[in-house]
Amino acid sequence: MNKKTISFIGSGKMAQAIFGGMLKAGFTSHEALIASAKTAATAEMVTKKYEIKTTTDNRVAASYGDIVVLAVKPYLHTEVLNEIKESLKEDAIIVTIAAGVDISYMQEQLSMSSKIIRTMPNTPSLVGEGMTVICPNKNITEEELQYTVDLFSSFGKVEVMEERLMDAIPAISGSSPAYAFLFIEALADGGVRSGIPRETSYRLAAQSLLGAAKMVLETGKHPGILKDEVCTPGGTTIEAIATLEQLQFRGTIMAAMDNCTRKNKELQK
Numbered sequence: 323m324n325k326k327t328i329s330f331i332g333s334g335k336m337a338q339a340i341f342g343g344m345l346k347a348g349f350t351s352h353e354a355l356i357a358s359a360k361t362a363a364t365a366e367m368v369t370k371k372y373e374i375k376t377t378t379d380n381r382v383a384a385s386y387g388d389i390v391v392l393a394v395k396p397y398l399h400t401e402v403l404n405e406i407k408e409s410l411k412e413d414a415i416i417v418t419i420a421a422g423v424d425i426s427y428m429q430e431q432l433s434m435s436s437k438i439i440r441t442m443p444n445t446p447s448l449v450g451e452g453m454t455v456i457c458p459n460k461n462i463t464e465e466e467l468q469y470t471v472d473l474f475s476s477f478g479k480v481e482v483m484e485e486r487l488m489d490a491i492p493a494i495s496g497s498s499p500a501y502a503f504l505f506i507e508a509l510a511d512g513g514v515r516s517g518i519p520r521e522t523s524y525r526l527a528a529q530s531l532l533g534a535a536k537m538v539l540e541t542g543k544h545p546g547i548l549k550d551e552v553c554t555p556g557g558t559t560i561e562a563i564a565t566l567e568q569l570q571f572r573g574t575i576m577a578a579m580d581n582c583t584r585k586n587k588e589l590q591k
C-alpha cells in the first residue's frame with residue numbers, strides 16, 4: 323500500500339472519479355486520502371460512500387497531502403490557491419485537473435519553486451478506464467513524475483505530454499466521453515425506433531463501441547482498415563457510412579473539437 327497522503331480540494335464528479343478509481347484499484351488506502359467539499363452534506367455523503375476523511379475547510383485538506391489535487395472549476399483556482407497556499411506542505415506536489423489552467427498561472431499564484439503538475443483526466447477513471455494526460459513543471463523530479471504517472475495509471479492510461487499540446491487535450495480525451503455517451507444514446511434511440519427494447523439497445527450500443535475501441539488499441543490496425551472490414555461489398559454497413567459521410571459526420575466531430583479547444587483557451591484568460 324502506498325504511503326503518500328493525497329488531498330482533494332473539491333469533491334465533485336471528477337474528484338470522485340479519481341479517488342473512487344484509485345481506491346477501487348487499491349493504489350492508496352482510505353486513511354491516506356482527504357477531500358474537501360463546499361457543503362457539509364457533500365462531505366458527509368463522500369465519507370459515507372468512499373470511507374475517506376472529509377472537511378469543509380480547504381486549508382485542513384491542503385495541509386494533509388503530500389499531493390494536493392485541485393478539483394474545482396477553473397475560475398475558482400485563484401480563490402482556492404490564495405486560500406490554501408499558506409497551509410500546503412513545503413514540498414507538496416500541486417496537481418490541477420482543470421481545463422485551461424496553465425503552469426505559468428499556477429506558478430504566479432504559488433511560487434516559481436512550487437512543484438506543479440497540469441493534468442487532463444476523464445470520468446471513465448471511475449471504472450478503471452481513464453485517460454489522463456500529464457504535464458509536469460521543471461521542479462518535479464523524475465521520481466515524483468513517475469509516482470504521479472503510477473497514481474493515474476492505477477485507474478487508466480497515462481501519457482506525459484508537452485504543455486504546448488495541453489490545450490488540445492480536453493477535445494480529444496477530457497471531454498470526448500460526453501460525445502461517446504451522445505453517440506450511444508443516438509444508437510439506442512435508433513434501436514428503440516426499430517423496436518429493440520431500450521435497455522437492450524444501450525447494452526448493444528455500448529458493447530459495440532467498447533469492442534471497436536479495443537480493436538483499435540489491440541490490433542494496431544488503422545481505423546480505416548477496421549472500418550473496411552465491417553463494410554461487406556453491397557451490404558448494409560456501407561449504406562450507413564454513405565449517409566454519415568453525406569451528413570459530414572467526421573467534419574462535424576472535428577468542428578466540435580475546434581469549439582472545445584477554443585473554449586479551453588478562453589478559460590485561460
Ligand SMILES: NC(=O)C1=CN([C@@H]2O[C@H](COP(=O)(O)OP(=O)(O)OC[C@H]3O[C@@H](n4cnc5c(N)ncnc54)[C@H](O)[C@@H]3O)[C@@H](O)[C@H]2O)C=CC1
Nearest residue numbers: 332333334335336360393394395396419420421443444445
Ligand atoms: N467532469 C469531467 O469530465 C472533467 C472535469 N475536469 C475538471 O475538473 C474540475 C471539476 O469539474 P467537475 O468535477 O466536472 O465539476 P463539479 O461541479 O462536479 O465539481 C466541482 C466541485 O467543487 C466544489 N466547490 C465549489 N467551490 C468550492 C470551494 N471554494 N472549495 C472547495 N470545493 C468547492 C463544488 O461544490 C463541486 O462539488 C474542473 O476544473 C474541470 O475542468 C477535467 C477533466 C474531466
Ligand SMILES: O=C(O)[C@@H]1CCC=N1
Nearest residue numbers: 420421492496497498
Ligand atoms: O467540460 C469541462 O469543462 C470539463 C473539462 C473536460 C471535461 N469536462
